[in-house]
Amino acid sequence: MQFVFKTSYDADISLFKHGAQAVWYGLLLLLVLSTPLYFVAIDDAYLLGEITGILILAIAGMGLMLLTGHTGLPSLGHATFMALGCYLNINLLSEGVPWIVAFPLSGLMAGVLGTMIALPVLRLHGVYLALATLAMSMLTSDFVVIAEPWTGGIAGAVVPDINIFGMEINRYSTPYKFYYLVLLVTILLVWFYRNLLRSPTGRSFTAIRDSEISARAMGINLMRTKAMSFFLSATAAGLSGALFGHSAGYVTNETFDLVMSITLLLMIVIGGLGFIHGAFFGAVVVGIIPVAIANGRTFLATTFDVNINVPGLESALFAFILICFILFEPMGLYGRWLKIRTYFELFPFYRKDMFKRQKSYLKTDRLQ
Amino acid sequence: MSLLEIENVTLRFGGLVAVDNVSLKVNEGEVFALVGPNGAGKSTIFNLISRFYDPAEGSIRFEGNDLLKSNADQVPSFSIARTFQNIELFEQATVLQNLLVGRHRHRQTGMFSNIIFSPKTYREELCHRAAVEEVIEFLNLQPYRDKMIGGLPYGVRKVVELGRALASEPKLLLLDEPASGLSVEETQDMAFWIEDIQTQMGISILMVEHDMGLVSAVSGRVMALSDGKELATGTPAEVQSHPAVIEAYLGTGDISKTGTSRA
Ligand SMILES: Nc1ncnc2c1ncn2[C@@H]1O[C@H](COP(=O)(O)OP(=O)(O)OP(=O)(O)O)[C@@H](O)[C@H]1O
Ligand SMILES: [Mg+2]
Numbered sequence: 001m002q003f004v005f006k007t008s009y010d011a012d013i014s015l016f017k018h019g020a021q022a023v024w025y026g027l028l029l030l031l032v033l034s035t036p037l038y039f040v041a042i043d044d045a046y047l048l049g050e051i052t053g054i055l056i057l058a059i060a061g062m063g064l065m066l067l068t069g070h071t072g073l074p075s076l077g078h079a080t081f082m083a084l085g086c087y088l089n090i091n092l093l094s095e096g097v098p099w100i101v102a103f104p105l106s107g108l109m110a111g112v113l114g115t116m117i118a119l120p121v122l123r124l125h126g127v128y129l130a131l132a133t134l135a136m137s138m139l140t141s142d143f144v145v146i147a148e149p150w151t152g153g154i155a156g157a158v159v160p161d162i163n164i165f166g167m168e169i170n171r172y173s174t175p176y177k178f179y180y181l182v183l184l185v186t187i188l189l190v191w192f193y194r195n196l197l198r199s200p201t202g203r204s205f206t207a208i209r210d211s212e213i214s215a216r217a218m219g220i221n222l223m224r225t226k227a228m229s230f231f232l233s234a235t236a237a238g239l240s241g242a243l244f245g246h247s248a249g250y251v252t253n254e255t256f257d258l259v260m261s262i263t264l265l266l267m268i269v270i271g272g273l274g275f276i277h278g279a280f281f282g283a284v285v286v287g288i289i290p291v292a293i294a295n296g297r298t299f300l301a302t303t304f305d306v307n308i309n310v311p312g313l314e315s316a317l318f319a320f321i322l323i324c325f326i327l328f329e330p331m332g333l334y335g336r337w338l339k340i341r342t343y344f345e346l347f348p349f350y351r352k353d354m355f356k357r358q359k360s361y362l363k364t365d366r367l368q
Numbered sequence: 369m370s371l372l373e374i375e376n377v378t379l380r381f382g383g384l385v386a387v388d389n390v391s392l393k394v395n396e397g398e399v400f401a402l403v404g405p406n407g408a409g410k411s412t413i414f415n416l417i418s419r420f421y422d423p424a425e426g427s428i429r430f431e432g433n434d435l436l437k438s439n440a441d442q443v444p445s446f447s448i449a450r451t452f453q454n455i456e457l458f459e460q461a462t463v464l465q466n467l468l469v470g471r472h473r474h475r476q477t478g479m480f481s482n483i484i485f486s487p488k489t490y491r492e493e494l495c496h497r498a499a500v501e502e503v504i505e506f507l508n509l510q511p512y513r514d515k516m517i518g519g520l521p522y523g524v525r526k527v528v529e530l531g532r533a534l535a536s537e538p539k540l541l542l543l544d545e546p547a548s549g550l551s552v553e554e555t556q557d558m559a560f561w562i563e564d565i566q567t568q569m570g571i572s573i574l575m576v577e578h579d580m581g582l583v584s585a586v587s588g589r590v591m592a593l594s595d596g597k598e599l600a601t602g603t604p605a606e607v608q609s610h611p612a613v614i615e616a617y618l619g620t621g622d623i624s625k626t627g628t629s630r631a
Contacts, residue, residue, distance in 0.1 A: 207461075217444070217456075219441050
């Protein structure tokens, strides 16, 4: 077992709990930095594109995790904020704004607009908030059609290439550069997220999640704090949407649909609500399942000559996996990992109820 | 001068008059106890001070300022802190994090400064940690420092909630049944802490408590309530022997034996 000696408060405040943790994350960083080398070696960047896609999903996942996992506010409308970010980015770029400005700006504007849209419904709780955001998501496609001059409507819009001080980046022609760019954005956002959680703002978010009434009694302004969380969350979703646009190359009114909103929520539940890791674990699962199903199908077809062509198989499998998670692993993949780790750390003292926790997500307000 | 002045406050829930024309003053440095049978309106008075409810009539002042002009989340800035009868801790957070939320009213940095963890945020965190560490020391919470609330025994949670209120460095501490559900030893500890909080930290306390032993041991003045109305105010001995109080407790048993349940 790892003992954490408290020599000063720095140990609590610093990014990593102890040296070993810093080493592990250092190794992880090395791994993700060197991943492209493998694809250069095999001279096939197709899978690298998939990995980049997973990172883009994880960025939106982090946004939603902050809102749902850390502030306790469910949203079934985060694809809407991705759409906002994506179309703002496209329009800014086609106005000639350099990418280095257009990209962060589109995220921030998505954050501001998202918060303005959400303000009227932020008073709602639990399932009502979920329904309100769901309705928003259902309307998104129509709005994209209505806003045709900016979005291209049903015909869709081509996403301009990224140009950073003369360096052209395109998902297909320069997949390695695109990967590193997305990785840089991801790492930056993880760092922001970690900072938030170890500072007063992040604590006020989790306070609201766990008990609105005592958060208020500690001096936390509920509406302002929820709006802050929504702003940050929608900003991350907006940035993800902008990158998603670059990754897809072409977006229509059906790109950021309800299914995407739902997928994002499923993703963070599968990954583990309330942990930054959860956003990544979830994104990996969501990213891998379609690839795995496709591969499984080819495998069956080539080796056993069995052709499975059931429409909707992917969604059904996905839904099945989700139900299993909610039934058997409510803490998500990251929760499972924590349990396994603790089991080995404490062996043979592990108790079965060690991770029992009260259901507190989506709890409605209660007063005495 | 009195710290907290409640004057002729009335609150109705529909037809029920939960608090009926109650007036009370808590003086600086004193421990003032509210007693009374279940449903007397004691917690409701706390919730009025916390601004969770608006009184129908009356005024609530703190150090001369009108509390009724503020929202619930502005009350801590008056240096008022509280605990809850049914423990309202942040379950998915550690003891340390819970106590740090208690520091919220002393917060100096904003969201953007926090996101980049600016040097100012870092210095602020150091200050908060130092303050919280003193509370941990005072309440002997070191063994639980990094434990999740979800896994802690009831008695420890009660102490953590006291600690969270103390971490905000209040002038007035509202304690809603600090000893309910505690063992005899734990109640003893609580009594010592309350005395230290009063005498060493100079914090005034308004407390709701059923355990008359504890009330007599720590409080200077007591107010007995029943059905939202004041029955008597005075020293613990005076109130306990007051005819109206004895009558109110008739049928619920002796005053000193009531309300040991966790409610
Ligand atoms: N939010 C509410 N809505 C309606 N009635 C309420 C509400 N809160 C309290 N009451 C009622 O007001 C009365 C006073 O309740 P309160 O909680 O203040 O009692 P108490 O003196 O704290 O009792 P206990 O010793 O059981 O904690 C009770 O009759 C209670 O049912
Ligand atoms: Mg009560």
